Each structure stands twice: as C-alpha cells, then as structure tokens.
Amino acid sequence: MNIHIPTPLRAYTDGKETVAIPGATISAVFTLLTTTYPELRQHLFTPEGKLRSFVNVYLNDDDIRYLPAKEDSPVSDTDELTIIPSIAGGSAQARCC
Amino acid sequence: MLTIQYADYEALRAHGEETYPNECCGVLLGKSEAGVTNRVHQIVRAGNTRTDSAHNRYNIAPQELVKIQRQARNLGLDIVGFYHSHPDHPAQWSPTDFAEAHWIGCSYVITAVEKGKAAITNSFLLLGTTEDDKKFHDEAIEIEINKTIEVAIAEAASTQKGQE
Numbered sequence: 001m002n003i004h005i006p007t008p009l010r011a012y013t014d015g016k017e018t019v020a021i022p023g024a025t026i027s028a029v030f031t032l033l034t035t036t037y038p039e040l041r042q043h044l045f046t047p048e049g050k051l052r053s054f055v056n057v058y059l060n061d062d063d064i065r066y067l068p069a070k071e072d073s074p075v076s077d078t079d080e081l082t083i084i085p086s087i088a089g090g091s092a093q094a095r096c097c
Numbered sequence: 098m099l100t101i102q103y104a105d106y107e108a109l110r111a112h113g114e115e116t117y118p119n120e121c122c123g124v125l126l127g128k129s130e131a132g133v134t135n136r137v138h139q140i141v142r143a144g145n146t147r148t149d150s151a152h153n154r155y156n157i158a159p160q161e162l163v164k165i166q167r168q169a170r171n172l173g174l175d176i177v178g179f180y181h182s183h184p185d186h187p188a189q190w191s192p193t194d195f196a197e198a199h200w201i202g203c204s205y206v207i208t209a210v211e212k213g214k215a216a217i218t219n220s221f222l223l224l225g226t227t228e229d230d231k232k233f234h235d236e237a238i239e240i241e242i243n244k245t246i247e248v249a250i251a252e253a254a255s256t257q258k259g260q261e
Binding site for chain 1: 120122124129147150153154155156157159160162163166167170175176177179181183184186190191193194195196197198199200201202203205227
C-alpha cells in the first residue's frame with residue numbers, strides 16, 4: 001500500500017513523498033515501514049511504542065484511532081495511509097501545571 | 098526565507114481581518130528550496146475547529162489537512178508552512194504556538210490583527226530534528242510583486258507625478 005509522508009518526515013524516507021510498503025494490517029505496514037526507514041520510528045512512536053499524540057494517521061479518509069480494530073485493521077494494496085502531524089496553536093498561553 | 102506572492106500575502110492578512118475577533122488559519126503550499134527558502138505557490142484557507150476559544154486558539158482538523166495534503170500532491174506541491182492570526186495580540190509566537198508546532202522545516206506565519214485591521218505579519222521557521230531540540234527562528238519574508246502589479250504601481254506613480 002502507499003503511505004504518504006508529511007514534509008518534515010521526508011528527511012527520513014530519502015526525500016520520498018510516497019513509499020510503497022506491503023502488509024496485511026496497519027500495524028504490519030508500520031513495522032515494515034520503520035524497519036525500512038528506522039529513523040522514522042522515534043518521530044512516529046513513543047519509546048513505549050505508542051503512536052505520538054500529535055501524529056495523526058488516516059487509512060484513506062478514516063482516522064485509525066477511531067477504527068474498530070485501530071492499528072490491527074486489515075489493509076489492501078489499494079488502500080492509502082496518510083501520516084499527518086497536527087496543526088494548532090494560538091495566542092493563548094499553553095496550559096500548564 | 099519565506100517567499101510569497103503579494104496577492105497571497107495580502108489574502109492571508111485579509112483572512113485574519115475577516116475572522117476577527119477570532120483567529121484564522123490556513124496552509125501554505127509550495128516548494129522548499131535547498132532547505133533555506135520556503136517558496137509559497139498557493140495558500141489554502143482552513144477552518145478553525147477551536148470554537149470553544151477561537152479568539153486565542155486555532156486548530157485545523159486532521160481530516161481537512163489530509164485533503165489539503167492530497168490537493169498539494171495533485172498540484173505537485175508540498176505543505177511548506179501554515180498561517181494564523183493573533184487578534185489584538187503581537188505577531189510573535191506564543192508558548193501555545195511552540196508547544197503545538199510539529200512541522201519541522203516549515204514556516205509559521207503570524208499576523209497581528211489590531212481592532213480588526215491586519216498589522217504586522219511575521220514568519221518563524223521551525224528548525225531542529227526532534228521535539229526535544231526544535232526551535233523557532235525569525236524568518237525573513239520576501240514578497241514578490243508580479244508584473245501586473247508592478248505596472249499598476251508604476252502607472253499610479255506616473256499619474257501622481259503628472260498631478261504635481
């Protein structure tokens with residue numbers, strides 16, 4: 001399946017915007033993706049292996065966090081995975097303490 | 098450096114005036130050149146989902162970002178930055194802006210909107226390699242004026258000179 005890489009992470013995929021990674025589930029695809037491009041791992045996952053809170057992943061048009069099987073959802077070669085870090089901010093002070 | 102067409106620059110500032118007293122937000126599509134210049138080819142307006150605190154917070158829905166990234170890909174462009182406004186607040190990044198900035202290598206453009214009128218616009222380039230060492234750097238904005246506008250300005254100047 002094709003995985004679309006956001007601009008800041010292309011430094012770790014040899015500059016590629018789209019990489020083709022085979023796999024039966026999202027989890028399997030992620031494993032192969034981060035094996036092929038190991039530097040991606042720390043940008044996508046916490047040391048505990050959880051997807052970082054600001055990293056959104058969409059399977060076609062669906063946020064994988066809201067899929068019934070989440071990262072264990074099955075995928076096909078024609079599906080597309082999009083990695084998209086969040087965009088937010090504003091003049092307010094950051095919530096603290 | 099951020100390079101942007103005059104019309105796009107004015108459009109993102111106008112967006113901040115339209116949404117005042119709330120924050121506006123949008124995406125800059127273009128090309129990153131040799132890691133030193135983000136050249137904007139097109140701006141895309143986005144909705145601010147922070148309706149609970151839209152006067153001092155913004156958020157672009159990830160679903161909308163996915164569509165914008167798809168749009169960029171179809172145009173042969175990349176997401177090179179983002180813009181938003183600070184209503185009645187300086188055009189400087191806030192702790193919230195910094196905490197929520199994750200697109201390293203991208204430009205973050207902020208326009209101060211004072212009492213409904215766009216004032217100063219600044220750009221900040223997010224540099225670093227990880228969340229731990231990221232930093233905002235002041236970034237120069239180069240505004241490109243196309244030939245049509247150059248001719249209009251020249252004609253206006255000529256007319257003014259003739260009236261003197």
